[in-house]
Amino acid sequence: MARPGPISGFPEWLPDQQMVEQRVVDTLRATFELHGFVPVKTRAVEPLEQLLSKGETDKEIYVLRRLHAGDDDGDAGLGLHFDLTVPFARYVVEHAGKLTFTLRRYQIQKAWRGERPQEGRYREFLQADFDVIGEGRLGTHHDAELVQVLADVWRACPFPPMRLSVNNRKIAQGFYRSIGIADIPAALRAVDKLDKIGEQGVAEQLVAVAGCTDKQAELCLELARVSAEDDSFVERVRALGVDDPLIDEGLGELVEVLDAARDVLAGFAVADMRIARGFDYYTGTVYEGTLVGHESLGAVCSGGRYDNLASAGEGAVYPGVGLSVGVTRTLSRLFGRGLLQASRPTPTTVLVALPSEGDRPRCRRIAAALRSRGIPTEVAPEPVKYGKQIRYAERRGIPYVWFPEGPSGADEVRDIRTGTQDPADPAAWVPPEPDRSVAIVATEG
Amino acid sequence: MARPGPISGFPEWLPDQQMVEQRVVDTLRATFELHGFVPVKTRAVEPLEQLLSKGETDKEIYVLRRLHAGDDDGDAGLGLHFDLTVPFARYVVEHAGKLTFTLRRYQIQKAWRGERPQEGRYREFLQADFDVIGEGRLGTHHDAELVQVLADVWRACPFPPMRLSVNNRKIAQGFYRSIGIADIPAALRAVDKLDKIGEQGVAEQLVAVAGCTDKQAELCLELARVSAEDDSFVERVRALGVDDPLIDEGLGELVEVLDAARDVLAGFAVADMRIARGFDYYTGTVYEGTLVGHESLGAVCSGGRYDNLASAGEGAVYPGVGLSVGVTRTLSRLFGRGLLQASRPTPTTVLVALPSEGDRPRCRRIAAALRSRGIPTEVAPEPVKYGKQIRYAERRGIPYVWFPEGPSGADEVRDIRTGTQDPADPAAWVPPEPDRSVAIVATEG
Numbered sequence: 001m002a003r004p005g006p007i008s009g010f011p012e013w014l015p016d017q018q019m020v021e022q023r024v025v026d027t028l029r030a031t032f033e034l035h036g037f038v039p040v041k042t043r044a045v046e047p048l049e050q051l052l053s054k055g056e057t058d059k060e061i062y063v064l065r066r067l068h069a070g071d072d073d074g075d076a077g078l079g080l081h082f083d084l085t086v087p088f089a090r091y092v093v094e095h096a097g098k099l100t101f102t103l104r105r106y107q108i109q110k111a112w113r114g115e116r117p118q119e120g121r122y123r124e125f126l127q128a129d130f131d132v133i134g135e136g137r138l139g140t141h142h143d144a145e146l147v148q149v150l151a152d153v154w155r156a157c158p159f160p161p162m163r164l165s166v167n168n169r170k171i172a173q174g175f176y177r178s179i180g181i182a183d184i185p186a187a188l189r190a191v192d193k194l195d196k197i198g199e200q201g202v203a204e205q206l207v208a209v210a211g212c213t214d215k216q217a218e219l220c221l222e223l224a225r226v227s228a229e230d231d232s233f234v235e236r237v238r239a240l241g242v243d244d245p246l247i248d249e250g251l252g253e254l255v256e257v258l259d260a261a262r263d264v265l266a267g268f269a270v271a272d273m274r275i276a277r278g279f280d281y282y283t284g285t286v287y288e289g290t291l292v293g294h295e296s297l298g299a300v301c302s303g304g305r306y307d308n309l310a311s312a313g314e315g316a317v318y319p320g321v322g323l324s325v326g327v328t329r330t331l332s333r334l335f336g337r338g339l340l341q342a343s344r345p346t347p348t349t350v351l352v353a354l355p356s357e358g359d360r361p362r363c364r365r366i367a368a369a370l371r372s373r374g375i376p377t378e379v380a381p382e383p384v385k386y387g388k389q390i391r392y393a394e395r396r397g398i399p400y401v402w403f404p405e406g407p408s409g410a411d412e413v414r415d416i417r418t419g420t421q422d423p424a425d426p427a428a429w430v431p432p433e434p435d436r437s438v439a440i441v442a443t444e445g
Numbered sequence: 446m447a448r449p450g451p452i453s454g455f456p457e458w459l460p461d462q463q464m465v466e467q468r469v470v471d472t473l474r475a476t477f478e479l480h481g482f483v484p485v486k487t488r489a490v491e492p493l494e495q496l497l498s499k500g501e502t503d504k505e506i507y508v509l510r511r512l513h514a515g516d517d518d519g520d521a522g523l524g525l526h527f528d529l530t531v532p533f534a535r536y537v538v539e540h541a542g543k544l545t546f547t548l549r550r551y552q553i554q555k556a557w558r559g560e561r562p563q564e565g566r567y568r569e570f571l572q573a574d575f576d577v578i579g580e581g582r583l584g585t586h587h588d589a590e591l592v593q594v595l596a597d598v599w600r601a602c603p604f605p606p607m608r609l610s611v612n613n614r615k616i617a618q619g620f621y622r623s624i625g626i627a628d629i630p631a632a633l634r635a636v637d638k639l640d641k642i643g644e645q646g647v648a649e650q651l652v653a654v655a656g657c658t659d660k661q662a663e664l665c666l667e668l669a670r671v672s673a674e675d676d677s678f679v680e681r682v683r684a685l686g687v688d689d690p691l692i693d694e695g696l697g698e699l700v701e702v703l704d705a706a707r708d709v710l711a712g713f714a715v716a717d718m719r720i721a722r723g724f725d726y727y728t729g730t731v732y733e734g735t736l737v738g739h740e741s742l743g744a745v746c747s748g749g750r751y752d753n754l755a756s757a758g759e760g761a762v763y764p765g766v767g768l769s770v771g772v773t774r775t776l777s778r779l780f781g782r783g784l785l786q787a788s789r790p791t792p793t794t795v796l797v798a799l800p801s802e803g804d805r806p807r808c809r810r811i812a813a814a815l816r817s818r819g820i821p822t823e824v825a826p827e828p829v830k831y832g833k834q835i836r837y838a839e840r841r842g843i844p845y846v847w848f849p850e851g852p853s854g855a856d857e858v859r860d861i862r863t864g865t866q867d868p869a870d871p872a873a874w875v876p877p878e879p880d881r882s883v884a885i886v887a888t889e890g
Contacts, residue, residue: 007523066559093449102826110489134826364593
């Protein structure tokens with residue numbers, strides 16, 4: 001085998017980083033379950049028509065083909081999912097008869113997009129989604145609840161603080177409608193590019209793509225400039241002098257979400273009228289979260305309210321609201337900057353030294369006795385000199401070496417960081433709690 | 446959206462089943478880490494040439510293509526991995542400079558094969574692999590160690606007992622060589638089909654495909670008939686009157702593996718000369734495990750020793766030995782037979798009843814107080830009559846409903862299974878331990 005190399009856009013971690021990812025995912029799961037969310041995993045593939053109907057992502061989809069597919073290829077027209085919202089909406093409609101609504105679900109899985117790779121943008125990436133979905137209707141208080149769950153998630157994870165920008169599409173929709181813009185989706189997509197192309201660029205797109213007049217484009221930008229940590233955004237939007245019932249509805253929902261957020265974590269969420277999000281399926285609240293101090297990375301969390309994404313004809317509709325955390329994007333930045341690492345590179349707490357190959361069964365029994373009390377243990381691979389076995393433990397960060405029948409005649413255990421060596425009983429010895437398992441060490445960035 | 450349906454070969458679980466799968470995966474992880482295995486995840490894709498060089502699987506590979514790929518398509522020639530051994534071997538060679546050997550790793554991920562779906566055979570399935578891999582050399586005692594880890598895994602999982610058949614390819618290779626068979630890989634592949642096509646079918650393939658004489662084919666079948674729970678297989682193989690140093694080497698390694706297995710779990714592993722395994726890369730020990738009482742399902746666990754799979758040229762070689770547990774295959778059978786289920790269909794322990802919409806902030810604070818002590822809690826979605834809120838909890842198996850300011854003036858909590866209702870303090874109340882979290886309920890099959 002020639003030495004193989006990485007594939008651009010498909011990141012892989014070393015084992016110590018993978019332990020950090022595992023523990024972050026465990027923390028996400030535990031927090032979601034604490035809030036009553038059930039786990040769902042969907043298949044990696046969806047019918048292409050399903051994927052293509054949900055937004056401007058057709059260029060990013062990976063299509064599958066069996067290598068030696070014949071004419072009977074039943075897999076023609078399958079693609080890898082590009083997010084977890086579209087498969088979840090399909091899952092809800094497909095299994096509706098067996099699900100209980102209101103449904104609170106989380107889903108932590110890979111997604112794939114054939115995009116040009118760059119920092120923070122991958123072709124394969126891990127997402128952690130959580131959504132609440134109703135049958136027929138869903139109270140807007142769930143939009144606020146999700147922010148509270150996210151705040152809990154972020155407090156539990158070893159990440160830099162998040163700043164969550166929240167908006168409500170109804171505000172812009174009512175505003176655009178009232179000032180006479182015909183193609184509202186196109187206008188939303190133009191404004192969504194503010195961070196990338198700036199005000200001048202957005203103004204040009206509003207005119208050229210969304211058919212706005214210069215005056216309309218300027219009003220759109222004035223709205224997008226409104227942001228606030230408190231409820232003052234309501235007055236600032238009203239001061240623009242545009243009236244529409246949809247604006248009032250959107251402002252009311254946004255105030256509710258931000259009030260609830262302040263209730264659990266002050267300064268976590270802010271109102272920001274420039275947040276639009278790219279997907280067409282959002283109908284109300286939209287969220288976009290960035291890491292404080294890492295704003296250049298873009299959003300590490302996003303989502304929103306979708307009242308019409310999942311529907312099964314004959315009036316059956318499942319409105320939902322969801323948030324998605326970019327696990328790969330976040331970890332990749334924090335690993336890259338050396339801000340997150342495992343406390344040691346192996347789960348093993350104890351290496352049982354091996355006096356001779358004939359002692360292996362005895363050493364295995366010592367290891368089994370330690371494991372029976374939840375202490376991760378391995379037996380040395382070879383009966384080489386003890387000095388070499390200790391270096392074996394050192395090289396992989398194993399804190400203790402166990403010597404069957406040490407100098408005292410009894411078994412002895414050595415803390416190889418301090419050199420302290422004491423008699424020990426495999427049926428009773430326990431390590432100090434911090435040595436039992438691998439922890440995550442986060443450095444302030 | 447028209448009501449979407451399942452895709453053959455791509456199974457999906459309902460949320461309560463997904464909770465079972467999660468807890469099984471947690472148990473696998475915990476057991477692997479207890480034995481000092483580090484986690485690895487590899488990207489879902491490998492270069493096609495990498496996938497094609499490792500066995501007779503070319504018809505089963507899913508190839509990727511970007512939907513609107515141009516001439517610059519850097520993804521041409523990528524396929525989804527069909528197992529976790531080939532990607533791991535690649536990972537080891539690629540990252541060798543940053544890994545510490547002997548490397549003990551586990552890997553729990555999906556794999557994909559474009560096979561014709563049938564019971565136990567899926568196009569997308571979850572595998573749990575664990576391997577030990579060395580740099581340059583690797584003691585055969587690791588072949589035995591893996592059986593001990595597997596026995597621990599199986600004891601920890603809520604599965605029917607396993608019967609692990611073990612063989613060593615060196616026995617058949619020495620035997621075939623000694624009786625003059627030229628195409629040994631072809632002969633091994635023929636014998637591997639014993640379960641599918643029977644002795645007569647195998648004999649025909651040995652003659653037609655592997656170029657054996659009738660006499661040679663009969664000797665191959667005589668060897669394949671040898672199996673034993675104890676070491677008596679050694680004498681039975683020797684009684685066939687064929688001598689070769691490789692046979693002795695294989696028999697010695699097999700005795701070592703089985704002795705170690707008996708040391709941890711009597712009756713778990715048996716020697717069986719008919720086990721060959723399909724992949725060409727195995728060079729010594731091979732394993733194949735079936736569920737007792739579910740033998741028709743085929744192997745739920747398999748693996749073996751591969752001394753030459755991972756090599757980087759210039760003499761660098763990484764011999765390994767590994768086992769792979771078919772999580773989807775096992776769970777799918779147990780779910781299908783109703784032998785495995787969650788103790789309740791939601792993680793939620795407490796539903797906080799909602800007297801009126803205005804009480805939501807207060808109810809959210811009660812929920813937060815309970816969660817702060819690790820009690821999964823959600824707030825009722827709507828302030829409907831208490832009877833309806835209790836039925837909401839009943840329908841999803843939530844055992845407790847919390848009433849802010851009950852009849853006593855204080856908060857009260859009701860066990861809705863018994864109807865018992867008592868005053869309770871959100872800052873102090875704890876449920877009985879079994880109600881805290883979801884457990885797996887296994888029924889004898």
